[in-house]
Amino acid sequence: MTEISLEHIYKRYPGNDSDSVIDFNLEIADGEFVVFVGPSGCGKSTTLRMIAGLEDITKGDLKMGGKLMNKVHPKDRNIAMVFQNYALYPQMSVFDNMAFGLKIRKMPKADIQKRVNDAAEILGLTEYLQRKPGALSGGQRQRVALGRAIVRDAQLFLLDEPLSNLDAKLRVQMRTEIAQLHQRLATNMIYVTHDQIEAMTMADRIVIMNKGSIQQVGTPDDLYNKPVNKFVAGFMGSPAMNFFDAHLHDGTVSNGKGLSVKVPEGRLKTLLDKGYNDKDLIVGIRPEDIHTEEVALEAMADAVVQADVEVSEFLGTDSMLYSKTGETEFVAQVNARDYHKPGEHVEMAFEMSKAHFFDKDSEAVISN
Amino acid sequence: MKNRSLSFWLFVTPTLVALALVVFIPALMGIFYSFTNWDGLTYTTMLGFKNYITVFQDSGFLAALWFTVKFVVVTVILLNVIGLSLALLVTRKFKGNNLLRTVFFMPNLIGGLILGFIWQFIFTQVFDALGFSGWLTNQTTGFWGLVIVTLWQMSGYIMIIYIAYLQNIPTEVIEAAEIDGASPWQRFWNITFPMIAPAFTVSMFLTLSNGFKLYDPNLSLTNGGPYKSTEMLAMNIVNTAYSENDFARAEAKALVFFVIVGAISLLQVYYTRKREVDL
Numbered sequence: 001m002t003e004i005s006l007e008h009i010y011k012r013y014p015g016n017d018s019d020s021v022i023d024f025n026l027e028i029a030d031g032e033f034v035v036f037v038g039p040s041g042c043g044k045s046t047t048l049r050m051i052a053g054l055e056d057i058t059k060g061d062l063k064m065g066g067k068l069m070n071k072v073h074p075k076d077r078n079i080a081m082v083f084q085n086y087a088l089y090p091q092m093s094v095f096d097n098m099a100f101g102l103k104i105r106k107m108p109k110a111d112i113q114k115r116v117n118d119a120a121e122i123l124g125l126t127e128y129l130q131r132k133p134g135a136l137s138g139g140q141r142q143r144v145a146l147g148r149a150i151v152r153d154a155q156l157f158l159l160d161e162p163l164s165n166l167d168a169k170l171r172v173q174m175r176t177e178i179a180q181l182h183q184r185l186a187t188n189m190i191y192v193t194h195d196q197i198e199a200m201t202m203a204d205r206i207v208i209m210n211k212g213s214i215q216q217v218g219t220p221d222d223l224y225n226k227p228v229n230k231f232v233a234g235f236m237g238s239p240a241m242n243f244f245d246a247h248l249h250d251g252t253v254s255n256g257k258g259l260s261v262k263v264p265e266g267r268l269k270t271l272l273d274k275g276y277n278d279k280d281l282i283v284g285i286r287p288e289d290i291h292t293e294e295v296a297l298e299a300m301a302d303a304v305v306q307a308d309v310e311v312s313e314f315l316g317t318d319s320m321l322y323s324k325t326g327e328t329e330f331v332a333q334v335n336a337r338d339y340h341k342p343g344e345h346v347e348m349a350f351e352m353s354k355a356h357f358f359d360k361d362s363e364a365v366i367s368n
Numbered sequence: 369m370k371n372r373s374l375s376f377w378l379f380v381t382p383t384l385v386a387l388a389l390v391v392f393i394p395a396l397m398g399i400f401y402s403f404t405n406w407d408g409l410t411y412t413t414m415l416g417f418k419n420y421i422t423v424f425q426d427s428g429f430l431a432a433l434w435f436t437v438k439f440v441v442v443t444v445i446l447l448n449v450i451g452l453s454l455a456l457l458v459t460r461k462f463k464g465n466n467l468l469r470t471v472f473f474m475p476n477l478i479g480g481l482i483l484g485f486i487w488q489f490i491f492t493q494v495f496d497a498l499g500f501s502g503w504l505t506n507q508t509t510g511f512w513g514l515v516i517v518t519l520w521q522m523s524g525y526i527m528i529i530y531i532a533y534l535q536n537i538p539t540e541v542i543e544a545a546e547i548d549g550a551s552p553w554q555r556f557w558n559i560t561f562p563m564i565a566p567a568f569t570v571s572m573f574l575t576l577s578n579g580f581k582l583y584d585p586n587l588s589l590t591n592g593g594p595y596k597s598t599e600m601l602a603m604n605i606v607n608t609a610y611s612e613n614d615f616a617r618a619e620a621k622a623l624v625f626f627v628i629v630g631a632i633s634l635l636q637v638y639y640t641r642k643r644e645v646d647l
Contacts, residue, residue, distance in 0.1 A: 054543050075549035087540035091562040100558070101548035148548070 002065040002155045004028040004051070004188060009060035011046050011212075020046050022212040024060070028190070033182050035191045037199035038209035038235070044192045045160055047209075051190065052081050052158050064156070077156075080149035084161040086141045088133040088148075094120075095129040098147045119147040122181070139170045146181065157189040163198065175201060196236050200224065208232055230363040233284050233356055239320060242290075242330040244283045245360065248276050253283050258326010261350045262302035270367040271357060281366060284356040287320065287333035291349045292340070300349040307332075307348045309340045323348065402619035408609070411616070419620035428596060429621060432604035433628075439511065439600065440579035443518050447575045448568070450519060451526025456556075458527070459534045469531070473524035480521060484588025487517045491589075510590045510598035517585045522578065526571045533567035534560070569640040573633055580629045601625050 005028070011021035021043040028034050036044035049055040051062060053074035062069045069077060080101075088097050095116055102112045120126045123143040133141055142162060149157055159178070163171045179202050182189050193199055199206045200220040208215045208223060208231075216228045227233035233241050246253040251268050254260035263271065271277070291297070297304055310329075311322040319339045321332045323346070332348055340346050357366040402419055404411035423429055454472050458465045475483065491503040491513050503509045537560060545555045583602040586592065592599035592607070599607070605625060609618035 052543075052547060054546070074543075074547050079547060081544065081547045083540040083544060085538065085540060087538060087544040089541060089545070089559055091565075100545070100550075104549045104554060148544075152548070 002188065003030055004065075004156065005061075005063045006047075006051070007061040007063070009047065009050065009062065010058045011043070011050060011055065012058045018212075019058070020212050021050070024214060026207060026214070026217065028188060031186045031188060033179075033189045033191065033202060033204045034207060035193060035199040035203035035205075036207045036209060037193055037196055038215075040194060042209040043212040044194075044207075044209050048158050048160055048190060048192045051156075052079055053077050078154050079156045079158055080152045080154035081158040082142075082145045082149050082160065082162045084164055086133070086145045086165075088141060088144055090133055093130050093132055094125060094136070094144050094147075097133065097144055098151050101148065101152050115151045115153075116147075119150040122150065122184075123147050123177075138166050139174065142166060142174060143177075146178070150181070150185070155187065157185075157187055159189065159191045161193055162191075164193070164195070171198075178202065197238065200236070208235060210235075226365075226368045227356065228365050230282060230284065230358045230365075233358070233365075237286060239287050239331050239333065241284045241286050241356070243358075244285075244328060244330075245280065246283045247278075247280050249278055253281070255328060257328045258324075259305060259328045261305065261352055263355075264353045267353060267355070267357075267367060274366055276357075276366060280360045282358040282360055282363065284358060285330075285350055285352075285354070287331045289351040289354040290330065290332035290334070291351060292321075292332065292334045292338045292346055296349045296351070297347055300351060303350040303352050305348055305350065307346050309342050309344045309346055312340055312342055314339060321346070398619045399623060401616055402623055404616055406616040406619070407613060408615040415616070419617045420624070422617060423620050423624055426617075426621075428599070429601075429604055429608075431596070432599045432601050435507075435511070435598065436580060436582075436601045439514060439518075439582070440576060442515055443522075443579045444572065444575045446515070446519055447522050447526050448571055450523045451571060452530050452564075454523060454527040455530035455534055459531055469527075472527055475521050475523075476525045478521070480517075480582075480584035481588045483517055483521055484585040487513065487520070487585075488589050504590055505594060507594075507597040510594070513589055514582075514585060514598065514600075517589055518579070518582065521585070522575065526575065529571050529574075530564060530567050533564040537563050565640070565643055569637060572640060573637055576636055577629055577633050580625070580632075 004026075006024050006026045009021060009024040010019050012019045024043075024047055026034075036047060038044050046055060050057050053069070053072065057070050064077065089100060092100065098116045098119060099112050102115065107115075116129070117126070120129055123146060125140065125143055125147060128136060128140060128144075133144065136144065142165075145162070162178070163174050166174060175198060178189075178191075182202075191198075191202060199208075200223075203220055205217060206220055206223050207217050210231050216223055216232045218226070223232055223236050227236065230243065234243065244253075244255050244259055246255040246259065248263070248271060252260055252262050271281075291300075305325040307321075307323040307325040307330075309321050309323050313320040313322075314336060317336055318333050319336050321334060321340055323330060323332060325348075356368050358364065359366055401411065403414055403416060405413055405415055458469045458472070478486075488504065491509075495501065495503045504513050541559060541563075542555060545559045550558060581602055582600055583606070586598070586600045586603050590598040592603050601621075602625075605618050605621045608621060609615050
């Protein structure tokens with residue numbers, strides 16, 4: 001449908017002395033599903049609202065299909081938006097909710113009828129068309145909100161945390177439905193969420209933001225396996241990556257609080273090449289890269305720690321071991337067959353070839 | 369109901385007694401007196417419906433009723449239009465909107481009696497000086513004088529009610545309509561207006577019953593003059609009782625008045641309620 005480009009976008013709210021969105025640059029390809037993710041207040045919704053035209057752009061250019069859109073009114077941007085709390089018109093029936101935008105645009109009645117019925121068909125809302133939103137469940141309301149966007153046949157869909165008001169099960173179901181919808185419509189979608197799992201599962205590309213700035217743009221795989229800094233590494237993945245402030249000496253990273261593991265050859269070379277010998281750095285390791293199986297303990301004998309399990313969570317296929325070695329706390333995600341009770345003493349191997357190393361001061365990645 | 373505890377009755381009794389003493393018993397007594405020749409102190413004979421028959425033959429009462437109905441129609445419409453417009457104005461984002469809210473509400477803090485006198489001065493002295501002489505000297509200017517004073521007093525109050533409901537409309541709904549392509553007027557007419565229907569019910573009821581019951585500005589602004597041509601229902605009743613000393617007939621008028629106001633208000637609430645939506 002259309003390419004969207006955001007060039008050096010800034011947003012500063014009147015009366016604030018700092019920018020809410022800082023130098024936002026992004027090119028969105030035709031038909032792409034982009035997810036903005038980040039903690040509350042990181043500027044992701046503000047950016048979305050600027051694209052929608054609901055907020056003024058303080059500085060920078062927003063272009064759609066090559067055309068500058070900064071001053072174009074929301075209704076002329078040919079966009080559709082789905083809001084977190086659905087934002088349905090309470091006094092109108094489901095049919096009228098979906099038809100409102102078309103009626104406003106003076107579309108012939110028969111066409112409206114057809115489009116709304118088609119959308120209702122896709123979303124399984126046909127039998128609810130005459131109901132008022134108040135008589136629908138949360139999931140149905142969210143479908144109506146989606147339907148209102150679909151019928152418009154817009155060139156860009158903006159979704160602002162559309163699933164956060166739904167319960168966990170429904171959220172997973174709607175996630176799939178939105179993904180299918182995207183494949184079916186092949187429209188550009190920009191989706192805002194604070195839930196990294198939603199971002200990982202749905203996105204073609206993820207834009208991860210913090211404190212108003214883009215931290216990294218990439219595929220879910222990029223962000224998970226090749227984070228550019230400690231923030232991205234810590235935000236993506238659940239439970240979060242373990243971080244240790246450590247010192248590199250003689251091919252071993254240790255933190256003086258009970259953790260001391262060898263860095264494998266290849267990884268060590270990169271660190272040494274970049275001048276981190278005898279220097280402080282941050283070691284990051286994902287919970288699933290800490291093992292308790294006998295095979296792993298043998299294979300990684302120089303990266304084994306003696307740990308005490310403090311809390312253990314059984315999750316069916318996996319179990320989470322919140323453990324401690326010396327003064328150092330960390331989480332290990334191990335196979336449920338290796339379940340250990342709290343208080344048990346367990347040997348654990350750190351798979352250091354998969355560790356991430358970050359600079360202590362800049363928190364930028366040294367080696368992934 | 370059988371198992372009401374002692375504390376329930378301890379809490380309810382004082383209110384019940386007070387209400388009975390000042391509302392229920394006087395009302396029942398009033399109804400009774402309206403069938404007698406009560407003069408405020410004693411009564412000698414039962415008159416049956418005679419008082420009620422004279423009420424409807426009383427040209428003064430009927431004139432006051434007609435004047436009041438006209439007044440109510442005009443003020444209900446204007447108060448709601450102005451109140452809503454002011455509410456829409458001050459709920460926009462601009463500097464000083466809070467100050468304006470206070471300013472618009474302030475006349476409501478002044479009692480109707482005082483306000484009537486203030487406006488009497490304005491209508492007679494200030495208008496005169498500006499070349500609009502003769503205000504309050506005939507029924508038409510008296511009528512509009514009363515309307516203006518009422519608008520001046522009540523608009524701010526009605527505005528507050530509309531503000532409360534306007535602020536309850538989620539911004540997202542308005543934004544959704546904006547993205548759907550609705551112009552400001554379409555947004556107001558299709559989205560905002562239906563969503564503040566409950567405010568309409570409340571304000572309509574308040575303005576309606578207030579209009580019918582209006583007394584103090586009537587007293588201080590025109591005192592019913594000239595020649596009782598601007599006498600409203602409440603004033604007509606008071607005058608019957610205290611000027612003509614015909615308390616029994618005044619009671620009958622008051623009861624007729626009560627039934628009219630009650631019936632209209634209930635009807636209005638019933639019909640506007642039906643149009644409201646559950647949010």
